[in-house]
Amino acid sequence: MGGGMEPGPGPAEGLLLQEARESVEAARTYGRELRQRLKGLHLARRQIQESAALTRDVLEQHFNDLKGTLRKLLDERLVSLLQEVGAIEQESIRPLDECQKLIEHGVSTADELVREGENAIHGATGENSDKLCSFTKKALHIQLDSLPEVPTLVDVPCLSAQLDDSLLTIVKSEIFKHGTVASRPPVQIEELIEKPGGILVRWCKVDDDFIPQDYRLQYCKSNANHFEDVYVGSETEFIVLHIDPNVDYQFRVCARGDGRQEWSPWSVSQIGRTTLVPHEWAPGFDGYSLSSRRNIALRNDSQSGGVLYSKAPTYYCGQTLTFRIETVGPLDKKDSIGVCVEQQNGCDSLQRDKAVCVSTNGAVFVNGKEMTNQLPAVTSGSAVTFDMEAVNLGPSNNNEGGNFKLRVTISSNNREVVFDWVLDQCCGSLYFGCSFSYPGWKVLVF
Incomplete structure (x- = not known):
């Protein structure tokens, strides 16, 4: 007998083959989704690790700067106090120096007078009484009974330093309260909506304990990585104009707490783009x-x-x-x-x-x-x-x-x-x- 064609799959086999193909396609889709989720996990892990590393650097830099500033301030205060001690010392010793000079001059005069008197006494004779008379007149003129006033110890300065240990308590308390670490910024970008030639950016507060006074929005082209301010104010949305169509832009927002001067950490930057061409007036009209x-x-x-x-x-x-x-x-x-x-x-x-x-x-x-x-x-x-x-x-x-x-x-x-x-x-x-x-x-x- 001549060779015939092999019979094709029956209805049951065809159904099984179709189910197998659908299962393969489902498994392929499932694998793609899982790999996409792995990529998302990788990005999340990288964000945590990179933000943690950046936060460590910021903390170390800040506290090193703080220590340097505190050391400088303490050194400056020490120099100021030492200068004050020196000034009081010099001012207080000056009248003592003047009194010392006066007494030393009196001692010299008294010693000289003693020598002259002894010479006059030893050389006194009946015919040499003029020396005794001259010496006596000189001694009376010097006023040997007049002595300069010398201050008592209780009347002159006795320097000391008053150092209040409560400063350490205050500084210690402030240092222990200085700085906080947050797991996420207090504000986040909520929505990016494309507009003709622009993007509407909406943000929201995610920290219930944070009371915002102002918000600050920045943006840049994704390949530029140089952010610039585009809005500062109390609103929670803003339309960023002059956006080139079909170009990715990065947006980030931060806030300033009520009554504070410093800005909060930046939100996680979000990427947005608009596909809508900007509205333009028709050129060439004379009016x-x-x-x-x-x-x-x-x-x-x-x-x-x-x-x-x-x-x-x-x-x-x-x-x-x-x-x-x-x-x-x-x-x-x-x-x-x-x-x-x-x-x-x-x-x-x-x-x-x-x-x-x-x-x-x-x-x-x-x-x-x-x-x-x-x-x-x-x-x-x-x-x-x-x-x-x-x-x-x-x-x-x-x-x-x-x-x-x-x-x-x-x-x-x-x-x-x-x-x-x-x-x-x-x-x-x-x-x-x-x-x-x-x-x-x-x-x-x-």
Whole structure:
């Protein structure tokens, strides 16, 4: 008989083979996950060991510096006290030296007088009585009964040192309380949220006993390793702008305790990045001057008017768009900041169809119609934010005839207006814009 083909696996064998393959794939996935966890454990162990080594170095350096400073201070105090002893000694001995000179002069005079008197007595004769007379007159003139005053021992200084041993007790007590070791910093970065051309950094306190007064946020590019301050204040979040898209940045935060001058240890640094391109104003419009990054527009004194739009429709639903007024100029009822579906270069304001905006006096316009609700007038430093989310994507059943609805929230100076913006077409992204009639207005967008 001729050779035939070998029969393939039966249904049972095929099922077993499939189960075996699934088990192999599950084991492979399981191994990958375990290796990933080993890598995480390695990073955790390295963080503990490296931070412990760094803490040892900091402690040793600090206490060595402290010992050197204390030794220097004690030496300086000793020198000062020794100088004080020397000054008292010199000042006290000076009158004794003067008295000694006076007495020594008197002794010399007395000795000389004794010699003269003895000579006069031994040589006295009847015809030589003039020497005795001269000596007697000289002795009377010297006033041999007048003796200088010599101070008693209780009247002259007796130096001593008063050294209070309580200093050692105080220093000992302060040294025993000096310095603490913490297993983790009192604040940690909680969240990094990407923004167009920026990253929103949120942090929180993790030590219940720590009462923060101020926070300090730093950042740097991951490959630079040179941190710089970007925020100091009491808030627990901050948007770091001027972030290059698709580049890793490191962030860290520390805090200063209430009533203290020194900063706490840094938090564990976190790496964040943004994939969203920054918001930019469109260049080339005569009425506005732009910053180098094109995120700040200044209304200049050019006679050209109209709406300055964004370079591209970079605002998407679900994001927060913020206009911050850096400086203000004269008001005009046509002034506006807001968003729109499309650019209309013939318009002099965003108070038109297919746009929502806020005037500088706080009036809110939707598709060119002014709303009853109003926000506060903008001032220098005011921030106006736009938040939008899609309400429905299907045909609308309302009386306005639209088929796309956005829930819009506009906030300014702790007040907000919420409304539904009905459009006749689906809109995935929006332009933003501004219009100011008079020079002096400067607005930052992020």
